[in-house]
Amino acid sequence: ILNIIFKPILLGCPDPRSEMASYRRVVNSQKCVRAGGKHNDLEDVGKDVYHHTFFEMLGNWSFGDYFKVEACAMAWQLLTEEYGIPADRLYVSYFSGDVANGLPADEETRQIWLSMGVRPDHVLPFGMKDNFWEMGETGPCGPCTEIHYDHVGNRNASSLVNADSPDVVEIWNLVFMQYNRLENGSLRPLPQCSVDTGMGLERLVTILQGKRSNYDTDLFTPLLTAIHQCSKAPAYQGRTGETDVGQVDMAYRVVADHIRTLSVCIADGVYPGMTGAELVLRRILRRAVRFSTEVLQAPEGSLASLVPTVAHILIMDLINQNEAQFLSSLKQGRRVIDRTLSNMDKDLAVFPASVAWSLHRNLGFPLDLIDLMLEEKGKMVDKKEMAVLEDEYERVLDDEDRVDQLDLHSLAELQSQGVPHTDDSPKYCYSLGTDG
Numbered sequence: 166i167l168n169i170i171f172k173p174i175l176l177g178c179p180d181p182r183s184e185m186a187s188y189r190r191v192v193n194s195q196k197c198v199r200a201g202g203k204h205n206d207l208e209d210v211g212k213d214v215y216h217h218t219f220f221e222m223l224g225n226w227s228f229g230d231y232f233k234v235e236a237c238a239m240a241w242q243l244l245t246e247e248y249g250i251p252a253d254r255l256y257v258s259y260f261s262g263d264v265a266n267g268l269p270a271d272e273e274t275r276q277i278w279l280s281m282g283v284r285p286d287h288v289l290p291f292g293m294k295d296n297f298w299e300m301g302e303t304g305p306c307g308p309c310t311e312i313h314y315d316h317v318g319n320r321n322a323s324s325l326v327n328a329d330s331p332d333v334v335e336i337w338n339l340v341f342m343q344y345n346r347l348e349n350g351s352l353r354p355l356p357q358c359s360v361d362t363g364m365g366l367e368r369l370v371t372i373l374q375g376k377r378s379n380y381d382t383d384l385f386t387p388l389l390t391a392i393h394q395c396s397k398a399p400a401y402q403g404r405t406g407e408t409d410v411g412q413v414d415m416a417y418r419v420v421a422d423h424i425r426t427l428s429v430c431i432a433d434g435v436y437p438g439m440t441g442a443e444l445v446l447r448r449i450l451r452r453a454v455r456f457s458t459e460v461l462q463a464p465e466g467s468l469a470s471l472v473p474t475v476a477h478i479l480i481m482d483l484i485n486q487n488e489a490q491f492l493s494s495l496k497q498g499r500r501v502i503d504r505t506l507s508n509m510d511k512d513l514a515v516f517p518a519s520v521a522w523s524l525h526r527n528l529g530f531p532l533d534l535i536d537l538m539l540e541e542k543g544k545m546v547d548k549k550e551m552a553v554l555e556d557e558y559e560r561v562l563d564d565e566d567r568v569d570q571l572d573l574h575s576l577a578e579l580q581s582q583g584v585p586h587t588d589d590s591p592k593y594c595y596s597l598g599t600d601g
């Protein structure tokens with residue numbers, strides 16, 4: 166996605182055939198593997214408690230839309246107001262400039278943080294390594310500002326920012342894409358200024374669950390328990406830091422980390438092999454095997470036996486949540502369909518499109534599911550009437566003034582069928598085709 170879709174947009178030459186090209190603001194969650202190439206964290210994994218080979222990066226993007234002020238304000242609001250993280254636990258960094266690259270300090274960003282009330286001793290300058298982000302050897306790049314979390318509190322922790330300390334951990338990078346790095350190493354201003362942010366999900370979860378280590382969150386604890394069950398080692402103690410290198414705790418962390426990476430990569434079609442990304446995966450697998458057998462004394466086959474636990478954490482819970490969200494709607498919708506059918510003339514095969522539309526818009530029923538449910542009863546939706554409703558919907562979507570009225574018609578329809586409007590009924594359903 167980054168290289169094929171986002172990079173051309175950042176460079177100001179999006180593929181006009183891509184639907185993405187029409188968006189100015191995007192949010193996403195990226196699967197990241199940092200075990201080779203420019204960003205390689207393999208050596209740290211297991212030794213510390215906040216670097217993984219696979220992690221999920223949450224991001225918001227502006228393609229020539231909002232810039233520094235809004236990006237900082239939104240990030241700060243999310244962390245301090247929505248998540249309730251105390252501001253005095255947060256430190257922010259900004260780019261201090263670089264003479265060799267002819268880059269000035271990002272004084273603007275410093276001022277933005279100060280004007281938002283961040284304490285001056287919590288706003289810190291750093292150079293190219295930490296505060297100038299480059300996508301690759303060439304391409305979009307720019308100064309960044311990062312947000313760090315002090316896990317301990319009660320002291321000035323500014324000297325621990327960007328110092329590889331488990332006490333103060335970087336959580337969010339806001340990159341201001343202003344330049345394009347050319348083959349010859351020079352920097353050219355981009356035609357438009359963009360924002361690309363990345364926040365580590367596992368590090369965020371650690372803070373929100375009040376833990377000191379990513380491995381103490383529910384993203385990892387079931388895995389550590391599963392590893393314990395198939396090994397002969399003592400249980401995971403949760404000690405952190407360099408002191409237990411080569412010891413049991415580190416092995417637990419390595420195995421837990423690596424089995425996630427292996428599962429996710431293989432599910433995405435990257436297999437352990439002999440070149441490129443596949444070689445990286447092979448190396449990860451072999452490290453996992455060695456820690457699992459030699460340190461944790463786990464029998465052959467133990468690694469693969471952890472895969473269902475990974476699936477449980479990353480996939481099954483998601484399916485359960487989605488199922489729970491839809492179950493009550495399904496029940497309500499079933500009632501609406503049955504009631505409508507019982508009120509219909511038995512010989513009439515055509516089901517009113519307005520009812521189908523309201524099921525779709527207000528209860529999140531996919532249209533093909535409605536078709537299927539009706540087919541089982543020997544009925545079908547009035548396709549002509551449906552096309553009229555869909556057309557009208559598209560027209561309203563294009564008309565910002567009317568977008569608020571979008572669901573009034575179908576809502577009234579549903580209420581007339583005795584279905585109450587609930588807060589989780591979808592309000593707008595944009596063209597991405599979400600079920601709300």
Ligand code: ATP
Nearest residue numbers: 199206215216217220335336337338363364365368
């Ligand atoms: P660090 O300095 O901790 O190595 P980074 O500066 O290399 O992080 P970025 O490239 O700025 O990280 O990535 C954005 C965010 O992704 C980071 O702020 C962090 O929350 C998260 N992140 C980066 N690397 C890892 C990793 N190996 N494991 C877990 N989360 C990570």
Ligand code: MG
Nearest residue numbers: 204205206216
């Ligand atoms: Mg790093």
Ligand code: MG
Nearest residue numbers: 295311327335
């Ligand atoms: Mg960093």
Ligand code: MG
Nearest residue numbers: 295311335338
């Ligand atoms: Mg960073």
